[in-house]
Amino acid sequence: MKNTNGPETQATKYLRDHKVTYQGHLYIYEVNGGTKASSLALGVSEHIVIKTLIMEDEFERPMIVLMHGDYKVSTKELARQVGCKKVEPCTPEVANRHTGFLVGGTSPFGTKKKMPIYLERSILDLPQIYINGGRRGFLVSISPSELLRVLDIKLVDVSN
Secondary structure, three states: OOOOOOOOOHHHHHHHHOOOOOEEEEOOOOOOOHHHHHHHHHOOOHHHEEEEEEEEEOOOOEEEEEEEOOOOEOHHHHHHHHOOOOEEEOOHHHHHHHHOOOOOOOOOOOOOOOOOEEEEHHHHHOOOEEEEEEEOOEEEEEOOHHHHHHOOEEEEOOEO
């Protein structure tokens, strides 16, 4: 429940409101560095750094996809599993409009708009994950079971 270090963001406010125990981790943000840069900066495996991706279906309905940092999302398989024709990443501007976060600082916690959230099932097998805390250069470490507790998650198997 306690924020031991890091900024106050919409995401950390959401975590606090939902009584999630987390640890904040600041690092020097690298433009286009992604999970590779953040995992190196924090000295953790890229596999446990979870990326928050904003995608949309053929009707431009947004969704959040949570994926291991070292894996890619099969958009074809995701579309099949969520029951739509196609899924593709949103542009940074559209993602920002849906979430209220800048790309590179997108968190699944405290988004501006409520969207379906799809979680790669194998993430739940990890003892701890690092996920964006709502700002570039800021991750929070939490137990992945907390995702199920505080977010409306649908499990998928869509890693490439």
